[in-house]
Amino acid sequence: MPSGQTSLQDLQTPALLLDEARMTRNIERLAERAKTLGVTLRPHLKTAKSVEIARRLTGGEARPITVSTLAEAEAFHAAGHTDILYAVGIAPQKLARVQALREQGCDLVVILDSPAQAQAVAEAGVPALIEIDSDGHRGGLLPDDPALVEIGRVLHAGDNLRGVMTHAGESYMVRGNAAHADFAERERSAAVRAADALRDAGLPCPVVSVGSTPTAHAARDLSGVTELRAGVYMFFDLVMAGIDVCGMDDIALTVLTTVIGHQPAKGWVMIDAGWMAMSRDRGTAAQDVDLGYGVVCDAEGRVMRDLIVSTANQEHGIVSLRPGAAGPMPDLPLGTHLRILPNHACATAAQHDRYNVLPANGGPMNTWHRFGGW
Numbered sequence: 001m002p003s004g005q006t007s008l009q010d011l012q013t014p015a016l017l018l019d020e021a022r023m024t025r026n027i028e029r030l031a032e033r034a035k036t037l038g039v040t041l042r043p044h045l046k047t048a049k050s051v052e053i054a055r056r057l058t059g060g061e062a063r064p065i066t067v068s069t070l071a072e073a074e075a076f077h078a079a080g081h082t083d084i085l086y087a088v089g090i091a092p093q094k095l096a097r098v099q100a101l102r103e104q105g106c107d108l109v110v111i112l113d114s115p116a117q118a119q120a121v122a123e124a125g126v127p128a129l130i131e132i133d134s135d136g137h138r139g140g141l142l143p144d145d146p147a148l149v150e151i152g153r154v155l156h157a158g159d160n161l162r163g164v165m166t167h168a169g170e171s172y173m174v175r176g177n178a179a180h181a182d183f184a185e186r187e188r189s190a191a192v193r194a195a196d197a198l199r200d201a202g203l204p205c206p207v208v209s210v211g212s213t214p215t216a217h218a219a220r221d222l223s224g225v226t227e228l229r230a231g232v233y234m235f236f237d238l239v240m241a242g243i244d245v246c247g248m249d250d251i252a253l254t255v256l257t258t259v260i261g262h263q264p265a266k267g268w269v270m271i272d273a274g275w276m277a278m279s280r281d282r283g284t285a286a287q288d289v290d291l292g293y294g295v296v297c298d299a300e301g302r303v304m305r306d307l308i309v310s311t312a313n314q315e316h317g318i319v320s321l322r323p324g325a326a327g328p329m330p331d332l333p334l335g336t337h338l339r340i341l342p343n344h345a346c347a348t349a350a351q352h353d354r355y356n357v358l359p360a361n362g363g364p365m366n367t368w369h370r371f372g373g374w
Helices: 019-036 051-057 070-078 094-102 115-124 144-157 169-173 177-200 214-219 238-242 346-347
Strands: 003-005 016-018 042-043 065-067 083-089 107-110 128-132 161-166 208-211 227-230 253-263 266-273 295-298 303-312 317-323 336-340 354-358 367-368
Touching: 016 019, 019 042, 019 051, 019 214, 019 354, 042 065, 042 367, 051 070, 065 070, 070 083, 070 094, 083 266, 094 115, 107 303, 115 144, 144 161, 144 177, 144 303, 161 177, 169 177, 177 208, 214 227, 214 367, 227 336, 253 317, 253 346, 266 346, 303 346
Parallel strands: 016 354, 042 227, 065 083, 083 107, 107 128, 128 161, 161 208, 208 227
Antiparallel strands: 003 367, 016 253, 253 266, 253 336, 266 317, 295 303, 295 336, 303 317, 354 367
16 A cells, blocks of 8 residues: 655655656546547556556556566456456466466466467467567567468467457657557558458457557557557656657656766766666667756756756766757756656666655655566
């Protein structure tokens, strides 16, 4: 259960902060979009890894969710979630844990893209979605691959074929709503074509699942799709802001840090948040503007746009002016609290064991625990 904190001053830094009002706004935004598009929203909880956040994503009900580890599946099932998609290609050695969860009443579904996986899954009596490659990003079969029907028949023989799924991970490489809408249509088209191929072969395909955070927010038509998945949207991050999925004022996650020193001749301010607090992720380095290890905000969360964490060691961060910024460094005395917007919310959150929650109602801070492991 949440526990109370009195203020930011009570926290030892570095500490992970969560702005509940921003998170709630982000959650409501995509929920309304899924409703408008006429599909079920199956949020991905790989970023959150928190029962409290899951409760807010699903309205406190046992609605469909997505996970990326079996540890997540076990934790969320223990919290009452029964409709779970494990959206990482299944290894045969993990099927015993999947079976154990299913025997406890969890409708846990796996994904796969090879005949060998299908055979192992069929022998274990576990339902599966066939992964479809819609953009060359990672795994999956092309919609016209003959192996699709072959796999479908292996699964269907044991009544284990649930449908198809795809993830347009390459949508992270383009910028703007129009480009993301194009990727959303590639997702939709590939998944629907695969579903039609299965049905034309006399096989069932009740589930047609698509989604990534950029495409979920840009899709204009999801005809033939049954469910939409997205993960980082409840928090957002600088990578999402850099490709115009959100603005910096939508980012709900920050790392609270303290100024611990200065190097005036170099234009540096030293902070106690290094890569152990922020992660090594440099996702904005490939974007139009490289934001180092994160953008600096003041203690109230107001963005100081010209300041970034330019360098990070294990427990030290160096704050400096971003490349191209003019003007002097602001006065940031020893002991000053700052907040850092993360490049990749999933990676930054993974460095911490709790969220220090700034409540939407302005009351005392809460602590929501998060878990890790596989």
